[in-house]
Amino acid sequence: MTVFINSEATDVASSFKVEDLLEQFHLAQVKGLAIAVNDMVLPKSEWQNHVFEENDHVTLIRASQGG
Template sequence: MELTINHQIRFFDPAPGSLAELLQTELSGKTQGIAVALNNCVVPKDNWTATVLQPNDHILLITATQGG
């Protein structure tokens, strides 16, 4: 499956079934302080498991950082 993550095309085989599965792989389970948009729509963390990915989806991952 082809997905665009943070403006980079990525290929997955096998394809992740859900947004939560993709994030588990991509972020090594570290989802604290993460915001996700799927096709320009923010996906609340409560919906990550139920959100099914489709080929050519565009995913934006934003990580909160500290500093000043």
């Protein structure tokens, strides 16, 4: 199936979960990460069980220090 990750179409397995996404993008150990699905922030408490659906739009946001 296709999901859009940061606006880029990506083919993934039909059972693609957040943990798969984090592994694929080497983000499993990254702190300060937020994930939005279809413009709604996905609470970290739901990451373990969330399965993406066809044509979901996923936005990965990483906090950074700035000034």
